Amino acid sequence: MAQAALKAWPTGVKGKKNLPPLTGDKLVRECGLPIAELAVDAADVQGLVFRGYGALPECCYPLLRIEEPERGRAFVRAIVDRVSRGVPAARTVAVQIAFTSLGLSALGLPQSILQQFSRPFLEGMVGAHRSRFLGDTGESSPKRWEWGGPSTPPVHVLLMLFAESAPRLEELLAEMRRTWEAHGLSEIRILRTNPALLGKEHFGFADGISQPAIEGYHPVSSRLHLVKPGEFLLGYVNEYGLYTERPLVEAALDPFGSLPLDVEGSPRRDLGRNGTYLVFRQLRQNVVAFRETLDALTRNPDGSPNRQAREYLAARMVGRWPSGASLVEAPHGDDPTKARNNLFRYHHEDRDGLKCPIGAHVRRANPRDALAPHPGSERSLEVNRRHRLLRRGRTYGPELAPDAVDGEDRGLMFIALNANIVRQFEFVQHSWLVDPRFNGLYGEADPIVGMDEQNAFTATIDPVPVRCTGLPRFVTVVGGAYFFMPGIRALRFLGRLPTDTKASS
Amino acid sequence: MPQQEPLTVLASVDLRRAEALTDVLREMREDPAHNPVLPFGALRGWHFGRVLYLPPATGLEGEPLPPKLLLLGDCDGSARAQLEALVDVGGTNLDRLFGACEGYPSSPSRAARLAFLRKKSVATKANYVHRQGRTVEQILGERELRRALREFVARERLDGVPALEARRRIRAFVRETPRLRWALEPPPPLPLSFRAKNALHATTLPLGLLAFGPAIVPAVLFLLLLVRLEELRDEPEHLRPTPEHVHALTELEDWYAHNGFTAGGFVKPGWVRQAVIRSVLPLIGWGTRHLFTRDSLAGVKTIHFARWIPLDDYRRVVFASNYDGSLESYNNDFIDLVAWGLNLVFSNGLGYPKTRWLLFGGATLEQEFKDFLRRHQIPTPVWYSAYPDLTAVNIERNAELRAGLSGFMNERKAKEWLRLL
């Protein structure tokens, strides 16, 4: 796979030097660190950071509430050895766990430590400014959410359960339920997913193709996608050559020595190391509206439907064809042989968006080399690497057959992992997806997730731009929260928090 | 076409009347464009306006610094003339705003108000204008033009029509539409008097360097060395902003295409930093006036206007700007594109992240820098924009669209031009 990536590296693209991947000596030179220190401690990291568990198609997400600190900690102690790590990779079932800031508080984490977590995590996903910022207004407004909103029970714990088969998942869920019930946690809801749609989403497109690779874990990758571990894990160097802010704990508060040392050399212990922030948003997809709108926009002059034009328009909105082939590489029609290609860029290939519209979802969600400074250059990619997301979501709800209409609830359990919620998830969501003025556009939010009631989209340029207007909202947020997914040692620490820390904070 | 000038009124507030003043500001905040005290929307040629109150503070040597009222405008034409317009539009209501200031006339007439405002006006040392000469009228007109052309192109189903033919039809449409016809002419140039003055000003720096050249080089190097010694001793503390402060700021943020940014802080003690800040601000002023004059402040294309204002004889400095998008993206642009420029000025500020040789480090310490800016940001509830839906890039593209209506084009050029629609 890595070898293939190397071979597929574009050669001889006009005005651009070939950039070798960052390996060996070069890696040491650029990071000023010996490899040993860079290598990710995968055994202490929850496996979801490295894999989406594609081989375990069955999955559900229980949301829980801790009723009492000591029993909550007992639950963490009871489950910690079941939690799947980066190595060895889970084979038949996997269990991952994450906490909201309310959850950490409910475990009895002292305020002095809790307050060192990042601001959005502490504030939570809802709040007037944040909702405005993320586009969670109107129908997506948190007051209408089914969970995670101001009028629904507070969420403390997120479990993520994966299994190779449906019976195995039910078994795992039953086992987990026994454990959380034994420790007095209450069940808020179980979010189910659709195993049949793995690798695909409800609008009909392949998903989960483009992901960043983590330096120090993935051995070799193209510079386009190879990102410093500190962008996805706390306690490692990030794309600024710095350590992202993270909670550090006085040694005295870690009497069992559960936690790793602060890599920056302070006498404190690192509660953040090998952990990451997990952004969870339940995004309902209105597939019927999506199809009907596209259908109405692409009818023949005589009023008959034009299936081909409809598929073309949908692909323009996404930026990839249903197979996954990029419009940059396959501008005229789907080409399944290019389905997994992910080494294309935008600037030299398609500066003006003639092949893949500037406003297409994938081109907004990751503009690659298309933005300042110096579009098309290595500098542009360097800045781009500071805004990458590891996506680990799954679809939910039944697939809608072609030409069928129903009222079923379906969509995407969107999960993104990042070390800096503000610079990564919130920046991508706001500045690239929701902002109708992204990259010189005017009045065009993201055509897939833009939370605008009256959206527009420039679909083609021929030679005048052809704009679709009056696009409704296709995706609605129905729940969500910011979580912290700790490393294994951090989990042990949380399970053994002293009982009286509340008083000492 | 008039130039853009910064208008700055800075007055000390009588502490006893400060409370009444905050009430007035609260009233203005309800609707900066139409509020009865100073309806910014009624001021012709104001791109941006803001009023802020700086509460009393204590200087680094324990000296009391009185509270201040700061009125800023980014205006078309001369600031002098705009001050008159301000007095005419505000009328007696200005008394409510400035009545709390020391030295405000007790029985104000139009002349007395004007005299007060003139007296309290300060010249700006360093001011950035995204594009000198582009007036509010032009910006709003070109926005209308874009809307009209988009409608026309959709209505006439111009897709598929060859580029030159499409352009010909668009031009015919503009010609036949009286309310758009102005767009066929390019905007008039800046007044000759302004250009002459500017050209003269451009020579000051090279001439000064020439005249004092031999003396300046060692002096600068010596100063830099002293700065370096200070930097080595500097151990700024990384503090996070309080949730309350962040809340007061975010409440006002991200309503429009752009935000107003105001930040202020103390200059580090000692003559070295005084010497640096007093020479750097005019230097930046020269640069923004003669180098960064076309839609980009050293690579940042999202700033409409920006300026630095020294307070209390350079004991404090306030920075005020109007930028597109979110504060996070603004900060990222700072770090990724012009860290050196920020370091040059802000590193003279107390508590700024550690720099090396005045230009390096500092802003590149991402989180520390972002927290520093947040902590020094001043909530600015009374803030006005004449075109809240437009980014600087939108404005540029609208201007290019208009410019392309005149002149000769071949097929290729016409194609490129049509993409702006």
Ligand code: HEM
């Ligand atoms: C229901 C909502 C959404 C749907 C249907 C959707 C669909 C897709 C599809 C089909 C792709 C192409 C497959 C791939 O490149 O892996 C994609 C890519 C991507 N999406 Fe979404 N998406 C949704 C929401 C979001 C949100 C909310 C974000 C971020 C805040 C996001 C960020 C991304 C990113 C970063 C990529 C990869 C782009 C690249 O690296 O080229 N998506 N999405």
